[in-house]
Amino acid sequence: MRRTKNTFAILIFFFFFLAIVPAVLADREYQIAKIMQETEAQSFSYEYIKDLRKKISEEKYEAIPKIGEKFALRQSGTLKNETAYRVSSPRQFTKIKNQLILSEAGKISDALSFKLSGRFYYDAVFNLTHSFPANVKSDQRSELELRDTFIDYSYGPWDIRLGKQQIVWGEAVALFFADVVNAKDLREFILPDFDLIRIPEWASDIEYSKENFHAEFVWLPAPQFNKLGVTNAEFAFPYPIPTPTTAFTTKDASRPKNALDNSELGIRLSCLLSGWDIGAFYLHTWDKSPVNFRSIQSGVFNFFPQYKRLEIIGATLAKEIKEAVLKGEFVFNKDSYFSIFDNTDIDGVVRRNFIDYLLGLDYTFFDKVDTNLQFMQRAIFNHTNLLADNENKFNNSLSFRIKTDFLNGKLEPEFLIIASLMEPDFLYRPKISLKIKNNWRLRFGADIFQGDASGLFGRFDKKSRIYSEVIYDF
Amino acid sequence: MSRKSRINIAICFLINTLFFFSLSTANDEPPAAEEILFRADQVRNPQLDYTTWVKVTSFKANSEPMVATYDVMVKGRDKTVVKTLSPPVDKGRILLMLGRDLWAFLPEVSKPLRISLQERLIGEVANGDIARTNFSGDYVSELIRSEQIEGKYYYVLNLAAKTEGVTYSKVTLWVQKDNFYPLKAEFFAVSGRLLKVCSYENYRELAGRLRPSRLVMNDPIVKDKRSIIEYDNMAVKELPDKYFTKDYMKKFMD
Numbered sequence: 094m095r096r097t098k099n100t101f102a103i104l105i106f107f108f109f110f111l112a113i114v115p116a117v118l119a120d121r122e123y124q125i126a127k128i129m130q131e132t133e134a135q136s137f138s139y140e141y142i143k144d145l146r147k148k149i150s151e152e153k154y155e156a157i158p159k160i161g162e163k164f165a166l167r168q169s170g171t172l173k174n175e176t177a178y179r180v181s182s183p184r185q186f187t188k189i190k191n192q193l194i195l196s197e198a199g200k201i202s203d204a205l206s207f208k209l210s211g212r213f214y215y216d217a218v219f220n221l222t223h224s225f226p227a228n229v230k231s232d233q234r235s236e237l238e239l240r241d242t243f244i245d246y247s248y249g250p251w252d253i254r255l256g257k258q259q260i261v262w263g264e265a266v267a268l269f270f271a272d273v274v275n276a277k278d279l280r281e282f283i284l285p286d287f288d289l290i291r292i293p294e295w296a297s298d299i300e301y302s303k304e305n306f307h308a309e310f311v312w313l314p315a316p317q318f319n320k321l322g323v324t325n326a327e328f329a330f331p332y333p334i335p336t337p338t339t340a341f342t343t344k345d346a347s348r349p350k351n352a353l354d355n356s357e358l359g360i361r362l363s364c365l366l367s368g369w370d371i372g373a374f375y376l377h378t379w380d381k382s383p384v385n386f387r388s389i390q391s392g393v394f395n396f397f398p399q400y401k402r403l404e405i406i407g408a409t410l411a412k413e414i415k416e417a418v419l420k421g422e423f424v425f426n427k428d429s430y431f432s433i434f435d436n437t438d439i440d441g442v443v444r445r446n447f448i449d450y451l452l453g454l455d456y457t458f459f460d461k462v463d464t465n466l467q468f469m470q471r472a473i474f475n476h477t478n479l480l481a482d483n484e485n486k487f488n489n490s491l492s493f494r495i496k497t498d499f500l501n502g503k504l505e506p507e508f509l510i511i512a513s514l515m516e517p518d519f520l521y522r523p524k525i526s527l528k529i530k531n532n533w534r535l536r537f538g539a540d541i542f543q544g545d546a547s548g549l550f551g552r553f554d555k556k557s558r559i560y561s562e563v564i565y566d567f
Numbered sequence: 568m569s570r571k572s573r574i575n576i577a578i579c580f581l582i583n584t585l586f587f588f589s590l591s592t593a594n595d596e597p598p599a600a601e602e603i604l605f606r607a608d609q610v611r612n613p614q615l616d617y618t619t620w621v622k623v624t625s626f627k628a629n630s631e632p633m634v635a636t637y638d639v640m641v642k643g644r645d646k647t648v649v650k651t652l653s654p655p656v657d658k659g660r661i662l663l664m665l666g667r668d669l670w671a672f673l674p675e676v677s678k679p680l681r682i683s684l685q686e687r688l689i690g691e692v693a694n695g696d697i698a699r700t701n702f703s704g705d706y707v708s709e710l711i712r713s714e715q716i717e718g719k720y721y722y723v724l725n726l727a728a729k730t731e732g733v734t735y736s737k738v739t740l741w742v743q744k745d746n747f748y749p750l751k752a753e754f755f756a757v758s759g760r761l762l763k764v765c766s767y768e769n770y771r772e773l774a775g776r777l778r779p780s781r782l783v784m785n786d787p788i789v790k791d792k793r794s795i796i797e798y799d800n801m802a803v804k805e806l807p808d809k810y811f812t813k814d815y816m817k818k819f820m821d
Binding site: 263302309412416455564 | 625653655656667669675676677683686808
């Protein structure tokens, strides 16, 4: 039944796609015909090309600040509409989000520059429909936030970035593995663009570069934590309860105070040796998602989530071998907290070491089709069978992405699948991106979840959706 | 004048004649192929660190021409950073090339990703077409003939790639004899198939000397497919090593 629904969702998407593409192509043909008519060119003759070349070379270059030019300012922005429609029953719109991202970057001198950026969004689905309760509406309807806002100072081999920023480590495609520094906005799971999932955090990032060696020291004085979907949200954060019918209560997680003792510290060292891009890091951080401590009273699970410290040690590598690129990430988490389905356990959590690692391979076929295959494994030390969410001793999964382009890069179809190798648990992400003129982008896609309720993706089995995005860059 | 003196004068005259004859013969000898190539490279782009703006216009039959502009920084033989300035939909894309090692920085991902030489980030032209295009060092050159084209004399060089990492396996290059200005080049694949024909045009002052400011690259196989690469605001400037590291790419995005 579930498979039938998902097949139906995919069919809807492709029928949608089939309806849109001819219209876009027809419009393009019209535009081309118009240009040809205007230039009185029946074909791309030598004279036509010569004339066009002359016209193009007469155009002025965009005003670009020269290197060394002082007080140069650059403004840019993105206006975006994201609309999503749930294709599983009950079918309905789940997002009609309009957002504006503005940024201003500037250079005060060769050594000093800055960036200021912010985002505002309003999701009309909470006013146009009445499907979501007040707590979801208040959490997700609108938001005004300061995004990447920092100053950069450069002195010889040293660079310092101070301010609200994204500190991104790792090599993986479409997944967060070694990307552990910033908290994430997971209210829409891992579906938005990654630069919007990461929550910029106040930090100082000091970097030292010498030939092929690079060192980075990060300090985050005011840790941020993952934003998770509230109860009844489309992508609500799941609490570890034995059955969906189990009664439970929960409290808001208490966040640690902004104090020096609670700040986060990290160091990353990397170098490029004979084409091998290798790195290692250590991060004294917080588990960005709360640990669900619980008590049981009269059969009711009472959760009192708390944030806990986490020590992470990791390594990354990347190397081109022949015409393929090998990528790897290894992340060791010390004494991490796991929820446990053991009613005799006093607080419902146990501490275990675990390692997450990923090995990936990028390969381009026919100079045109880019592919990426990744194998991921989580290995939990001192494993017990009672861990929540069917956490096995080894959890293996695969991801595969294929991407190409047509029409001079204007049309980009892409398909991503992430699948567990331990149980039926899948996420399919077909997507078509269209670039129209110089400023407009359109995206049409589907996010199809499939699997058991305990699976990472299967828990959203009834949340599969099709979506469109209209983006204007300026 | 004694007979001996006359003989001495005759010998001196003969020696002088032979000397100047040999000198004039030596002047007719073409320079070594490596020197021609090196001098042509000096014409095409500065041999020191430099920055330039690049505009690439790609044409295909039945398709609107696509225009993209880039800010390019070049250091040493094989270090290049290409920052996309326009169109706005691609703005912020950055490509770092360190010889065969490539990284792409995409704004929506916000991190440098290692990519292969085959992945294209800058439209229809090859990554190596925008990077420093020094032939000497990458190719073994051989002078195969001289040619007269429209009243001017040219050396014709055959270039064979020294390693697999270069963009083209074989190149035939026409270089003007009197000033080492490159006129055109033909680029071949390993199989011997002609991939592109490039003409060096619109010589004007860039970074202190006359250089070709426009490269027209024609695809001999696909009719009406061509790319025009134009250079402007070329400036010689010492660039720090750290600009050419993957960790610095995020600084260029902002």
